[in-house]
Amino acid sequence: MQLPTQLxxxxxxxxxxxxxxxLILAGSARFSGASLLCxxxxxxxxxxxxxxxxxxxxxxxxxxxxxxxxxTLPLPETKAGTLSLKAFTKINLFFKKIDVLIIxxxxxxxxxxNALIRKIIKKNTLPLVLDADALGALNHHLDLLKKQSKxxxxxxxxxxxxxxxxxxxxxxxxxxxxxxxxxxxxxNTIILKGCATIVTNGAGQLYINKTGNPGMATAGSGDVLSGxxxxxxxxxxDTFKAAKFATYIHGLAGDIGAKDKTQLGLIASxxxxxxxxxxxxxxxxx
Numbered sequence: 001m002q003l004p005t006q007l008x009x010x011x012x013x014x015x016x017x018x019x020x021x022x023l024i025l026a027g028s029a030r031f032s033g034a035s036l037l038c039x040x041x042x043x044x045x046x047x048x049x050x051x052x053x054x055x056x057x058x059x060x061x062x063x064x065x066x067x068x069x070x071x072t073l074p075l076p077e078t079k080a081g082t083l084s085l086k087a088f089t090k091i092n093l094f095f096k097k098i099d100v101l102i103i104x105x106x107x108x109x110x111x112x113x114n115a116l117i118r119k120i121i122k123k124n125t126l127p128l129v130l131d132a133d134a135l136g137a138l139n140h141h142l143d144l145l146k147k148q149s150k151x152x153x154x155x156x157x158x159x160x161x162x163x164x165x166x167x168x169x170x171x172x173x174x175x176x177x178x179x180x181x182x183x184x185x186x187x188n189t190i191i192l193k194g195c196a197t198i199v200t201n202g203a204g205q206l207y208i209n210k211t212g213n214p215g216m217a218t219a220g221s222g223d224v225l226s227g228x229x230x231x232x233x234x235x236x237x238d239t240f241k242a243a244k245f246a247t248y249i250h251g252l253a254g255d256i257g258a259k260d261k262t263q264l265g266l267i268a269s270x271x272x273x274x275x276x277x278x279x280x281x282x283x284x285x286x
Contacts, residue, residue, distance in 0.1 A: 001248050003282045006236055007046065019048030020234020023073070023098045024227070025091070025120070026105040027054040028113075029081025032061060034106025034132070037220045037268050039070045041227025042102075044275040045249070047234045051098070053091060055081050082110040088119055100127050102230045104134030105223040113137070118144060121151075127233040127242075128152070131226040135159050145186040149202060152229060152243050154222065156193040180206060189239040191229075191247060193222065199243045207244045211251025215263030216271065224271050225250045252278040 011018070022042050027035030035052050042050045050070050054062055055077035062072055073094060075087035101124060107113055114137035121128070121138075127150045130138070135155055138144065139162065145151060153163075157175075161168040164182055171178055171192075179198045183190040187202035197209040228250050232242035253274040254266065261270050 001245075001282060003245055003249075003279065004237065004241065007232065007245070007279075008283050016048035019046055020099040020231075020236075021049035021051065021097060022047050022100045022102060022230045022234050023051050023053055023091075023094060024102040024105070024230070025053040025083065025117075026102070026107060026223075027052070027058055027062070028083070028106055028108040029055065029058060030108060031106030032058045034220060034223045036062065036066055036070075037223040037272065038102060038105045038227040038230075040067050040269075041224040041272050041275065042231045042234075043067060043069055043227075044272055045228045045231035045246070045279075047231040051094075053083070053087075053094070055083055057081055078110050078112050080108065080110050082108045082113040083116055085112045085116045085119065088116055091116075091120060092123065095124075095126070098126065100129070100230050100234045102129040102131070102226050104129075104131035105226060107133035109133055109136055122147070124148065126150070127239060129154065129226050129229050129233070131222060132159075135163050138163060142186070145188055149187045150239055151188040152191065152233075152239050153188055154191045154193060154226060154229070156222070160190075160192055176200075176206070176208070180204065189243050191225075191243050193225075197247050197251070199240070199247055201240045201243075203240075205240050207240075207247070209244075209247045209251055211248055212254050213251075213258050213263055213266075215258045215261075215266035216251070216254040218267055220268030221250075221254070221271060224268050228275065249275065249278045249282065252281065256281070 056074035059074040117137035228246040257270040
């Protein structure tokens with residue numbers, strides 16, 4: 001598959017602002033690494049600017065370990081070290097600086113954090129990627145999805161089952177049908193992750209991915225995918241194309257990484273390192 005010219009050719013007089021500013025609301029005292037993986041993947045996938053919105057107590061640790069190009073936005077937190085509802089005011093002021101929003105990697109499931117996620121979704125008008133713990137915050141609040149169409153949901157089968165209150169067995173047996181049904185009903189783009197990941201949207205567009213391997217069933221792989229999606233959105237792709245091409249590149253990077261690291265030894269950071277190789281391989285028709 002060849003990537004769109006929109007991603008491959010850059011104008012001579014462009015600048016970092018030309019390729020979008022992403023805010024990633026992620027991380028917690030328990031899961032700080034998820035935010036870094038997502039942000040690093042976004043940078044490697046062409047985003048112009050990436051800011052990590054994280055609990056203030058982990059800011060120093062993130063600064064010590066992050067890629068130098070990534071910025072941070074320390075935010076109010078709960079006693080458990082997760083983002084607090086009190087962070088909304090600061091996040092809301094930051095909206096005017098960004099083009100894309102990613103919510104979820106490593107956020108954890110505190111009550112105040114879930115309330116913050118729902119309030120942001122209700123307020124948001126930007127292209128939005130919802131992953132991991134952000135999906136959990138939508139349980140019993142699916143009406144929020146109907147208010148806007150520029151949302152990409154990235155559940156694996158168990159998350160899909162919990163989110164839409166559908167039996168896991170039904171999801172496994174009818175992946176394509178069930179993904180199309182709920183994407184159309186809520187008019188969002190859904191990436192149903194797994195073997196032969198399905199990408200579909202409210203208009204009925206459908207893509208079944210053929211890249212990727214079992215070695216990618218490892219901690220942080222989904223965070224990497226969210227970062228790639230966000231970067232492609234920031235560079236101007238619509239939600240379906242961003243989801244489709246990001247899924248393809250994510251899997252291809254995993255395939256390239258597995259040739260060197262083996263499927264057994266593959267970790268999420270290896271996938272990030274291979275994103276440029278995957279992009280290079282998808283730059284021209286063979």
